[in-house]
Amino acid sequence: GQNIDQPTEMTATEGAIVQINCTYQTSGFNGLFWYQQHAGEAPTFLSYNVLDGLEEKGRFSSFLSRSKGYSYLLLKELQMKDSASYLCAVVLSGAGSYQLTFGKGTKLSVIP
Amino acid sequence: KAGVTQTPRYLIKTRGQQVTLSCSPISGHRSVSWYQQTPGQGLQFLFEYFSETQRNKGNFPGRFSGRQFSNSRSEMNVSTLELGDSALYLCASSPPPSGVSYEQYFGPGTRLTVT
Numbered sequence: 001g002q003n004i005d006q007p008t009e010m011t012a013t014e015g016a017i018v019q020i021n022c023t024y025q026t027s028g029f030n031g032l033f034w035y036q037q038h039a040g041e042a043p044t045f046l047s048y049n050v051l052d053g054l055e056e057k058g059r060f061s062s063f064l065s066r067s068k069g070y071s072y073l074l075l076k077e078l079q080m081k082d083s084a085s086y087l088c089a090v091v092l093s094g095a096g097s098y099q100l101t102f103g104k105g106t107k108l109s110v111i112p
Numbered sequence: 113k114a115g116v117t118q119t120p121r122y123l124i125k126t127r128g129q130q131v132t133l134s135c136s137p138i139s140g141h142r143s144v145s146w147y148q149q150t151p152g153q154g155l156q157f158l159f160e161y162f163s164e165t166q167r168n169k170g171n172f173p174g175r176f177s178g179r180q181f182s183n184s185r186s187e188m189n190v191s192t193l194e195l196g197d198s199a200l201y202l203c204a205s206s207p208p209p210s211g212v213s214y215e216q217y218f219g220p221g222t223r224l225t226v227t
Contacts, residue, residue, distance in 0.1 A: 033215075042116075042202060042218035043155070087155065099168040100145070100216065104154035 002026045004103035006088050011109045012078055020073045020106045022088030030091040033100065034062050034073045037085045046073065046086075075108075083110045114138065116205050116219035124225045130191040133222045137184050137205030143167075144186040145216060146178060149200040158201075161186055190224075198226045 003025045012018040024032070031050035035043035049055055049064035049071060061074040075082055085105040092099045117136045125131050137144050145168075146158040157170040161180035178188040184205075190197055200223050204216035 035218075042220050044218070045215055048215060089155075099157055099160060099170075100147075100155075101157060102147075102155035 002090070002092070002101045004088055004090060004101060006086075006103040006106045008104070009107045009109070011111060012075075014078055014080060014110055014112050016078050017074065017076050018078060018108065020075075020086050020088075020108065022071045022073070022103055024069050024071070024088070024090050024103075026090050026092060026101060028092045029066065032062075032064055032071050033087075033089040033091070034060075034071075035087040035089065037087060037105070039084070043087055078110050080110050080112070083108060116203055116217055118201075118203050118219040118222050120222060121220065122223050122225075124227060125193050126227055127193055127195060129193050130189060131193060131224060132187055132189045133201055133203075133224075135186045135188075135203030135205075135219060137186070137203075138207075138217055141205035141207050141217070142184050143206040144180055144184065145204045145206070146186070146188050147202045147204065148172070149202055149221070150198075155202070158188065193226045195226050198224060200224075 006022045033048050034046040036046050037043040047062035049062050052066055054063045059076045064071045085107050087105045088103040089100040119134045143162045145160040147155045149155045158172055159166055159178050160168040164180045175191045180186045200221045202221045203219045206216050
């Protein structure tokens with residue numbers, strides 16, 4: 001079966017740095033996504049990693065280790081608007097075929 | 113470019129009824145995927161369509177079905193509704209693969225409540 005784990009909830013202070021971890025055990029791997037989802041809204045794309053290493057995009061960075069089945073999303077200079085759920089998702093299928101398996105999401109609360 | 117649109121946005125149905133949800137992908141996107149989101153299970157993959165063919169299917173009962181039309185618009189149908197089908201149903205469309213990118217763009221979802 002497919003198993004993707006991430007913490008259920010996290011709290012961090014405005015201006016701080018927070019790291020959200022994701023571990024996965026899946027049959028097949030063609031990359032890992034991070035999505036942000038505000039309450040009542042659709043998920044929006046944050047990052048995509050398929051090779052090991054760190055991808056940086058402004059205040060957000062994402063890291064992948066395929067050998068360890070591990071990824072993290074790093075958010076710097078936290079702002080109140082970063083309060084949202086962060087979803088880790090693994091791409092299972094290849095050859096242009098799309099099937100994402102999601103973790104249950106990490107609800108991040110940013111406090112003043 | 114217009115985003116992914118889903119209709120209706122909200123729906124209330126009674127147990128035993130059936131429902132059809134619609135999704136229009138971003139222009140030029142031929143792959144459409146459907147997901148069910150509930151507080152307990154998170155986002156779960158239902159199925160994916162490409163060029164009117166179902167390419168992938170998740171672990172949902174046969175009451176959940178879908179189809180895609182020649183203009184890439186997609187519908188999903190749930191028959192014999194159960195209380196547990198109450199959820200947010202999200203549709204996502206994907207552009208033709210670019211390198212190794214499998215990015216999906218999500219619509220706003222249809223919130224289905226079964227009473």
